[in-house]
Amino acid sequence: MPEPPVPPEQPTPPQRPLRSMPPGPHLSGGGRAPEDGAIAATGMGGAMDLATEEGASLGKPPGPDAGGPQDRPRSLWSDAWRDLRRNPVFIVSALVILFLVVISLWPSAIASGNPLKCDLAKSQEGSQPGHPFGFNGQGCDVYTRTVYGARVSVTVGVCATLGVSILGSVLGGLAGFFGGVWDAILSRITDVFFAIPVVLGGLVLLSVVTSSTVWPVIGFMVLLGWPQISRIARGSVITTRQHDYVQAARALGASNSRMLLRHITPNAIAPVIVVATIALGTYISLEATLSFLGVGLKPPTVSWGIDISSASQYIRTAPHALLWPAGALAVTVLAFIMLGDAVRDALDPKLR
Amino acid sequence: MGRYVIRRLLQMIPVFIGATLLIFLMVNVMGDPVAGLCGDRQCDPATAAQLRKEFGLDKPVWQQYATYMGNVFTGDFGTAFNGQKVTELMSTAFPVTIRLTVVAILFEIVIGILLGVVTGLRRGRPVDTGVLLVTLVVISVPTFVTGLLLQLLLGVKWGWISPSVSSEAPFDELIVPGLVLASVSLAYVTRLTRTSIAENRRADYVRTAVAKGLPRRRVITRHLLRNSLIPVVTFIGTDIGALMGGAIVTERIFNIHGVGFQLYQGILRQNTQTVVGFVTVLVLVFLVANLLVDLLYAVLDPRIRYA
Numbered sequence A: 001m002p003e004p005p006v007p008p009e010q011p012t013p014p015q016r017p018l019r020s021m022p023p024g025p026h027l028s029g030g031g032r033a034p035e036d037g038a039i040a041a042t043g044m045g046g047a048m049d050l051a052t053e054e055g056a057s058l059g060k061p062p063g064p065d066a067g068g069p070q071d072r073p074r075s076l077w078s079d080a081w082r083d084l085r086r087n088p089v090f091i092v093s094a095l096v097i098l099f100l101v102v103i104s105l106w107p108s109a110i111a112s113g114n115p116l117k118c119d120l121a122k123s124q125e126g127s128q129p130g131h132p133f134g135f136n137g138q139g140c141d142v143y144t145r146t147v148y149g150a151r152v153s154v155t156v157g158v159c160a161t162l163g164v165s166i167l168g169s170v171l172g173g174l175a176g177f178f179g180g181v182w183d184a185i186l187s188r189i190t191d192v193f194f195a196i197p198v199v200l201g202g203l204v205l206l207s208v209v210t211s212s213t214v215w216p217v218i219g220f221m222v223l224l225g226w227p228q229i230s231r232i233a234r235g236s237v238i239t240t241r242q243h244d245y246v247q248a249a250r251a252l253g254a255s256n257s258r259m260l261l262r263h264i265t266p267n268a269i270a271p272v273i274v275v276a277t278i279a280l281g282t283y284i285s286l287e288a289t290l291s292f293l294g295v296g297l298k299p300p301t302v303s304w305g306i307d308i309s310s311a312s313q314y315i316r317t318a319p320h321a322l323l324w325p326a327g328a329l330a331v332t333v334l335a336f337i338m339l340g341d342a343v344r345d346a347l348d349p350k351l352r
Numbered sequence B: 001m002g003r004y005v006i007r008r009l010l011q012m013i014p015v016f017i018g019a020t021l022l023i024f025l026m027v028n029v030m031g032d033p034v035a036g037l038c039g040d041r042q043c044d045p046a047t048a049a050q051l052r053k054e055f056g057l058d059k060p061v062w063q064q065y066a067t068y069m070g071n072v073f074t075g076d077f078g079t080a081f082n083g084q085k086v087t088e089l090m091s092t093a094f095p096v097t098i099r100l101t102v103v104a105i106l107f108e109i110v111i112g113i114l115l116g117v118v119t120g121l122r123r124g125r126p127v128d129t130g131v132l133l134v135t136l137v138v139i140s141v142p143t144f145v146t147g148l149l150l151q152l153l154l155g156v157k158w159g160w161i162s163p164s165v166s167s168e169a170p171f172d173e174l175i176v177p178g179l180v181l182a183s184v185s186l187a188y189v190t191r192l193t194r195t196s197i198a199e200n201r202r203a204d205y206v207r208t209a210v211a212k213g214l215p216r217r218r219v220i221t222r223h224l225l226r227n228s229l230i231p232v233v234t235f236i237g238t239d240i241g242a243l244m245g246g247a248i249v250t251e252r253i254f255n256i257h258g259v260g261f262q263l264y265q266g267i268l269r270q271n272t273q274t275v276v277g278f279v280t281v282l283v284l285v286f287l288v289a290n291l292l293v294d295l296l297y298a299v300l301d302p303r304i305r306y307a
Helices: A046-058 A076-085 A088-105 A142-178 A180-194 A198-206 A215-241 A244-251 A256-268 A270-292 A304-314 A320-347 B002-030 B033-037 B045-055 B061-073 B086-121 B126-140 B143-157 B171-200 B204-211 B216-253 B259-268 B272-300
Strands: none
Touching: A046 A215, A046 A270, A046 A320, A046 B171, A076 A088, A076 A320, A088 A142, A088 A320, A142 A180, A142 A215, A142 A256, A142 A270, A142 A304, A142 A320, A180 A215, A180 B002, A198 A215, A198 A270, A198 B002, A198 B216, A198 B259, A198 B272, A215 A256, A215 A270, A244 A256, A256 A270, A270 A304, A270 A320, A270 B143, A304 A320, A304 B143, A320 B126, A320 B143, B002 B061, B002 B272, B061 B272, B086 B126, B086 B171, B086 B216, B086 B259, B086 B272, B126 B171, B143 B171, B143 B216, B171 B216, B204 B216, B216 B259, B216 B272, B259 B272
């Protein structure tokens, strides 16, 4: 098939724009366009950078090469769902996550023992019939503890992600929609939070908390995590706001709340969902890191982070007690990254 | 350019004040600095009151913050729990952490960019899929697990390195800790380079260079790499601050007496001046790194002009 005739070159604008951006995803660290603020969001670690980059590249308007709909028009979401059902990566990671949710709701379904029942005589022993993963330094069954640990880790991940997404997208979305002074203030506030390294903030804030529940940890993650989502949501809303259908709605006299809820939210939420999915994995990992530093969750809570950090003292004699919970943690984080990746690919109109 | 730098410097002032104030409040409001001074025993109320007066802790928090910042700008970071000057602690701790960060950044540049170029040029081949999978695994395993396992394997089982770093921390002892510190960012640099290379490979200027008959090596190094590395360089630049702040975990595993070690001690003993002092310097490093990266951006890509 012959190439269509090349359109004549666009006349170049007479004067150079003050600050022209090159084409392509030129984001500096942590998915930041330079006009976003003074600070890059690299403090959360590589997985979060991966997340923000994927979310930011999704928020861009489709390029001129995006083909129009060939057949019956479908919504972005039904299209994405059709893609996802055929994606083996999505199916595998969704099954892993489903399995995790099931065992965190009903851990006794696959582990009959009690995670707090320990026998010091069996300390650091290896795999035995009935105890496939062996015993940890305190003589507790590693298999039972790994299964029961899923509940706390998943709870922390889900609650922190929910809190971060709601707070971040509401603040970022409103700032992006209304602009002006509040937007500028919010951008400076996000800069302030990005300037504090996360692990450091966690150490300072959580070292004085004596509560042994999961809520201080979740609260800390929401406190230091919302700027990430807020920046993504703000960028996404600013892009969406300029679209013709929003202008049309405004011209028809739609109120701000109607424009936000009916037109902007459904079209701007995709990057937030992708970033939040990957962030869920990072929060689980962050909980483990904080527990390793001794400021996260505290025993007798059963979580992967606590088990990994208590096993680290016996790593020379009983590495299995560290490897099983660490493996479970890594598989969980990987599953959320893959899921976010698959959802991103399905939602990206450029890949159609 | 000059006006842009001034605007950015002005933007940094509120960020700097906000971040240091936040840490100051966290340390002061959440913990009691005097309790840390008395050790494990309960403080005698009269002694506590005397100490409070001596350190100015009976004044309102904003006044304490203002006094502290005033001292910092004259170079007085206060004293640590053992009576040592915080600036003395810094002069021993920062060189160690800077060495560790340099090792980590070198790993990111050499291995990360090399792997990214190789995979970006061979997109879809087995080597690409393999490296991508490895980067995902590295990203999903927490740094402290990677560190503990490498320490166990290389240091204890095989005896290639010494499992803990001596207090002088020369470069050769920091190779494995640097790799551990860099690991997650390394994986991300690989992915970033790969995406960038794969995208620019189809650009017109690469096709022109190939059509001119330039050798493949020259096309890749001069045309493709120069344009593809812009996002990578900016990421690595901003990562400097994140690495220095995130070194707490690595320094704890390998027993490195750097910034993370001092901060950890300061937090455990609730010593406001150590914690806030170190964090202030880290925030400054982070801010300056960000500014430099944005300026570097314009140098690397002449299409960008800052007005």
